[in-house]
Amino acid sequence: MHRSTEETPLTGGNVSAGVVRAGDTVRRPTGPWTPAVHALLTHLHAVGYHAAPRPLGIDERGREVLTFAPGATLWPDRMGLLDPADRLAHLARLIRDYHDAVADFTPPPDADWRPIIPVENPDIIAHHDLAPWNLVVDEPTDTWTIIDWDGAGPGTRLWDLAYAARGFVQLTANPAYRHPDRLAAARLRTFVDAYRLDEPDRRALVPLLTTRTRAMHDFLRDQAALGAEPWATHWRTGHGDAWRSDAAYVEERTALWTAALLD
Structure with a gap:
């Protein structure tokens, strides 16, 4: 469980409604696809591919938590x-x-x-x-x-x-x-x-x-x-x-x- 800090809306992606930055994390709405996507991202990091966010779980508002990519x-x-x-x-x-x-x-x-x-x-x-x-x-x-x-x-x-x-x-x-x-x-x-x-x-x-x-x-x-x-x-x-x-x-x-x- 990850508690939110001060949040800033993010607009970088093509579909970014509800996506925010909180500290060094990104919070996004979840969907039925989220567990599979988190499994994919976890696999990528496990095999040494780091050009993708790392999943950190779900926060207290039910949003997925990912590492924030600077830039x-x-x-x-x-x-x-x-x-x-x-x-x-x-x-x-x-x-x-x-x-x-x-x-x-x-x-x-x-x-x-x-x-x-x-x-x-x-x-x-x-x-x-x-x-x-x-x-x-x-x-x-x-x-x-x-x-x-x-x-x-x-x-x-x-x-x-x-x-x-x-x-x-x-x-x-x-x-x-x-x-x-x-x-x-x-x-x-x-x-x-x-x-x-x-x-x-x-x-x-x-x-x-x-x-x-x-x-x-x-x-x-x-x-x-x-x-x-x-x-x-x-x-x-x-x-x-x-x-x-x-x-x-x-x-x-x-x-x-x-x-x-x-x-």
Whole structure:
């Protein structure tokens, strides 16, 4: 049991309602998925993967308690931290290390995950939202922490990697964040090389870049039709249009990505 101290609302993640900092901890609302997520995070720390919060139990108000990650998220104002190729490669290795660390994780028999988009033939417990708004970087200590694990659940390495590439490599139609095509292709190669993806999976990743991006548009569209929050608000504020434009951008450059990854 953890008693609360003075609390400060946190807004770093994509869905942050009810998330607060209390001392060196974060307090978040729980759900049916919380025991499984805590088991996952406990496993990661037990095998030496520390780029994720550590679960500390439940407080007197029924909220989960996690270690606080100092720093700030990359999105939207600190994307330049990934401009150097070595920093982008460092992040790709961090994701690969997570996928390797979770490979021998055995979920609790009653695990109740909540990934927002089901994935066929899962091979790992994936994060499902590896994105700039869920990466906290503390520049003075060069500590990188992936946050917002509530959406973790059965998935695949490539599903996670395709989504991460869209956000971190910045495969986007948005001119404020888009790199010139040749640079975008080179950054994708850097990212995939650092992840150590083999040739068959590189071939599989290229079309998945489009599929994964379009899946987010379709998910938001369907959830908005149901009035489900926070997705309906995201749809009303233009997130769906952004995902659709990005899917078109990625698909139009399929040959470029293929050449970059396989030549």
